[in-house]
Amino acid sequence: MSSPVKSALRFVAIGVLLYAALYAGAEWLLYRTGDTNPFYKIATTPERRFDWVILGASHAMPFDFANFNAIMERETGLRILDLATPGNGVLYNRFVLERFLEDHRTANVLYVVDSFAFRSRAWNEDRFADAKLLRRTPLDPSVARRLLAYSVREGVSPLAALDYLSGFSKINNRERFQRDVWEGEAQFERAYRPSASAVKNRIAYLYPDGAADEATFARYLTMFADFVAYTQGRGLRLVVIKTPVPAAYRALLPGEDAFDRIVSSLLRERGVAYLDFSALPYEPRLFFDTDHLNRAGLTDFFTQQLKPILTRHEPGSANKP
Amino acid sequence: MLFTSFSFLTLLPLALLLHALLPVRVRWAWLLLASYGFYAASAPLNAFWLGVVTLLVYACGWGLGRAQRPVARVALLMLGLVAVLGLLTAFKFYDFAAGELERLVAVWLGTAPALPRLGLRNPVGLSFYAFSAASYLLDVYAGRLPAERHAGQLALYVAFFPKILAGPIERATTFLPQLRTGLRVEPERLVAGLQLIGWGLFKKVVIADNLAPLVDRPFAIAAYASPLELVLAVYFFAFQIYCDFSGYTDIAIGVARLFGIDLMENFRRPYLARSTAEFWGQRWHISLAHWFRDYLYFPLGGSRAGRLRQYANIMAVFTVSGLWHAGLGYGVGWTFLVWGALNGLYNWAGLATRPLWHALGGHLPRIASSPVWAVLRVLLTFHAVLLAWVFFRATSIGQAVLILRRIAGALGQLPALALRYPYSGEQALAVGLIAVLLALEVLDERRPLRERLAAAPVYWRWTAYYGVLAALLILGRWQAREFIYMQF
Numbered sequence: 001m002s003s004p005v006k007s008a009l010r011f012v013a014i015g016v017l018l019y020a021a022l023y024a025g026a027e028w029l030l031y032r033t034g035d036t037n038p039f040y041k042i043a044t045t046p047e048r049r050f051d052w053v054i055l056g057a058s059h060a061m062p063f064d065f066a067n068f069n070a071i072m073e074r075e076t077g078l079r080i081l082d083l084a085t086p087g088n089g090v091l092y093n094r095f096v097l098e099r100f101l102e103d104h105r106t107a108n109v110l111y112v113v114d115s116f117a118f119r120s121r122a123w124n125e126d127r128f129a130d131a132k133l134l135r136r137t138p139l140d141p142s143v144a145r146r147l148l149a150y151s152v153r154e155g156v157s158p159l160a161a162l163d164y165l166s167g168f169s170k171i172n173n174r175e176r177f178q179r180d181v182w183e184g185e186a187q188f189e190r191a192y193r194p195s196a197s198a199v200k201n202r203i204a205y206l207y208p209d210g211a212a213d214e215a216t217f218a219r220y221l222t223m224f225a226d227f228v229a230y231t232q233g234r235g236l237r238l239v240v241i242k243t244p245v246p247a248a249y250r251a252l253l254p255g256e257d258a259f260d261r262i263v264s265s266l267l268r269e270r271g272v273a274y275l276d277f278s279a280l281p282y283e284p285r286l287f288f289d290t291d292h293l294n295r296a297g298l299t300d301f302f303t304q305q306l307k308p309i310l311t312r313h314e315p316g317s318a319n320k321p
Numbered sequence: 322m323l324f325t326s327f328s329f330l331t332l333l334p335l336a337l338l339l340h341a342l343l344p345v346r347v348r349w350a351w352l353l354l355a356s357y358g359f360y361a362a363s364a365p366l367n368a369f370w371l372g373v374v375t376l377l378v379y380a381c382g383w384g385l386g387r388a389q390r391p392v393a394r395v396a397l398l399m400l401g402l403v404a405v406l407g408l409l410t411a412f413k414f415y416d417f418a419a420g421e422l423e424r425l426v427a428v429w430l431g432t433a434p435a436l437p438r439l440g441l442r443n444p445v446g447l448s449f450y451a452f453s454a455a456s457y458l459l460d461v462y463a464g465r466l467p468a469e470r471h472a473g474q475l476a477l478y479v480a481f482f483p484k485i486l487a488g489p490i491e492r493a494t495t496f497l498p499q500l501r502t503g504l505r506v507e508p509e510r511l512v513a514g515l516q517l518i519g520w521g522l523f524k525k526v527v528i529a530d531n532l533a534p535l536v537d538r539p540f541a542i543a544a545y546a547s548p549l550e551l552v553l554a555v556y557f558f559a560f561q562i563y564c565d566f567s568g569y570t571d572i573a574i575g576v577a578r579l580f581g582i583d584l585m586e587n588f589r590r591p592y593l594a595r596s597t598a599e600f601w602g603q604r605w606h607i608s609l610a611h612w613f614r615d616y617l618y619f620p621l622g623g624s625r626a627g628r629l630r631q632y633a634n635i636m637a638v639f640t641v642s643g644l645w646h647a648g649l650g651y652g653v654g655w656t657f658l659v660w661g662a663l664n665g666l667y668n669w670a671g672l673a674t675r676p677l678w679h680a681l682g683g684h685l686p687r688i689a690s691s692p693v694w695a696v697l698r699v700l701l702t703f704h705a706v707l708l709a710w711v712f713f714r715a716t717s718i719g720q721a722v723l724i725l726r727r728i729a730g731a732l733g734q735l736p737a738l739a740l741r742y743p744y745s746g747e748q749a750l751a752v753g754l755i756a757v758l759l760a761l762e763v764l765d766e767r768r769p770l771r772e773r774l775a776a777a778p779v780y781w782r783w784t785a786y787y788g789v790l791a792a793l794l795i796l797g798r799w800q801a802r803e804f805i806y807m808q809f
Binding site for chain 2: 004011014015018019022131159168171172174
């Protein structure tokens with residue numbers, strides 16, 4: 001072998017070792033600063049069995065803000081794990097649940113549904129490649145394998161798997177020294193001052209394509225039906241809810257009535273409870289922003305609505321000994 | 322396709338491998354194919370305009386090569402120039418001019434007819450390849466270059482992918498001969514090319530893109546940002562635009578070198594210039610400066626047609642340069658004309674005070690040759706350029722004036738504000754990166770870093786390489802932020 005080639009190989013070999021060291025450092029930091037990421041929670045929770053797993057997008061996240069999950073557990077006497085992540089539709093939630101069920105058990109799944117997540121691939125396939133999620137997802141062969149499978153089967157970009165396996169987003173994480181918390185958590189105690197422009201901007205952000213085309217909606221509806229079948233196939237009780245939102249926000253959601261009609265029909269046919277609380281007359285002071293419950297709102301919602309749902313005994317749960 | 326995109330960085334080695342495997346005599350064809358693929362990847366219609374410009378200059382060049390009568394030659398030259406530069410002007414200014422005309426008529430008459438708009442998406446890189454194409458025609462006309470018979474190689478000159486989006490504005494006189502002598506892939510050239518690519522990426526994704534948000538935020542809320550934030554934004558912008566543009570150029574030159582082609586140097590540590598004439602003439606965007614010098618300033622008479630003409634020629638060059646820069650990153654507006662004129666005024670001032678500096682050098686040689694004096698001149702030049710950058714970056718003259726007025730109004734309080742200001746980690750990082758850049762540029766000015774690296778023991782050299790790669794990985798912003806200069 002010629003000297004330049006040897007030299008180049010040596011350079012690459014040392015580079016690979018240094019890269020591995022950076023990767024290991026990033027992974028170590030991830031465990032020091034992790035918090036919200038569902039895979040981090042799955043990897044670090046000492047429990048193996050739960051009564052409820054909460055899934056959904058950002059509307060489901062306040063259940064785990066500050067000490068609220070502990071309060072819910074104390075009030076109900078149940079073990080609850082919130083695996084919701086911001087902006088994630090049914091595809092990512094199924095991905096999370098599949099991984100969770102590999103080495104954990106739950107009797108029930110509470111799915112907080114949002115219509116926006118059925119309207120765009122931005123909230124489904126594209127979420128897998130989001131650096132903000134990848135940089136906080138611990139290295140786990142099972143996640144990697146599943147991510148590759150989703151690339152082949154579900155149209156997720158192969159770059160997501162490449163990024164995950166290479167650890168690039170973790171090494172390149174600009175917030176590597178900061179705790180992994182969603183910005184909403186810092187506002188959990190505050191009360192929202194209504195703003196028409198903020199609501200408009202929020203809706204525009206969540207529905208970049210408006211009510212989207214029928215094909216897109218049908219695609220994610222089919223995924224949702226598959227998700228329901230998956231949970232039922234695993235013997236889990238699934239409860240689907242919509243959390244309260246301010247009336248001004250709800251009024252602007254595109255195609256919401258049609259969405260409710262179709263989803264409730266789909267769930268009814270499969271014997272799944274669908275509880276829509278989005279129209280409850282919750283005042284803006286019970287939200288910390290345009291559409292997320294603050295502590296006061298969540299306490300009221302939990303006490304009045306959610307607690308009876310969580311504590312209702314249903315036979316045939318997978319968590320029974 | 323961006324140089325910093327994943328697709329480019331993965332396709333480049335494959336393109337190079339294929340290039341190396343092909344026989345030397347057909348490598349130009351592969352490069353032409355790759356160039357059109359690269360250029361059309363984001364917007365296929367762009368390739369159409371590129372093809373139109375190429376065909377035009379080939380046809381006009383061919384005609385110039387055969388025509389004997391001066392009238393015919395001038396006609397062919399004018400036809401080519403008007404078509405190529407007219408296309409550029411129409412794309413750049415037609416919609417803007419129509420809007421301004423409507424506004425003007427509305428002010429005069431109270432109502433204005435709605436003028437039709439082209440509404441065309443600007444072909445990215447047109448500002449650059451149109452100037453390359455024009456320089457080819459001018460060189461053929463002037464007899465500096467025979468008309469190119471090989472249409473494919475001329476097409477490659479216009480379209481060569483490393484330079485098409487943001488230069489350097491290469492001359493056919495240096496580019497075309499390289500295609501004939503062979504596009505060889507050699508280890509030394511590969512190393513030199515990779516060094517430049519690494520350094521260019523560092524300047525772009527580590528420095529420029531980390532500075533970008535610190536510039537964008539205060540400029541977006543100029544009326545509400547604190548004067549100190551505005552000051553920082555103006556300073557940061559000077560380094561953002563330098564690292565963004567020169568980073569692109571370094572990558573372009575490095576990539577071209579991998580394929581066996583040398584492109585001209587485009588930046589030479591510009592913020593170490595001791596006068597604005599030196600800044601524009603010898604250090605910043607050199608390929609454009611030379612273009613204007615050779616094809617505008619000299620034909621207008623340069624400095625040989627009397628002092629007044631020289632002043633007029635300088636202002637003409639900088640005004641046209643301002644117009645050329647319109648649309649590069651910050652929209653098309655009057656700010657670019659002001660920016661160009663301001664730089665013209667700086668050069669006037671430099672020219673007018675030149676006897677004074679000579680006299681100073683003659684009477685006080687120790688002061689004139691002292692490092693302190695040199696540093697003062699560098700700082701003065703830098704701040705003059707900095708002032709002009711405000712007009713370049715602002716979205717309107719009103720915004721630029723607002724920023725300058727707010728800074729000027731708080732000038733006395735700035736030192737106290739600077740001491741109390743709660744600097745963010747991002748700002749501290751930005752200052753650190755700029756300090757590293759300047760330190761390296763000062764070293765490079767004394768003795769080229771390339772030479773220093775070549776002379777250094779291998780472990781130092783490799784440490785430098787790994788350091789750059791680690792910075793790219795740890796600090797780089799890779800979220801596909803476009804290069805400022807490659808938006809037109």
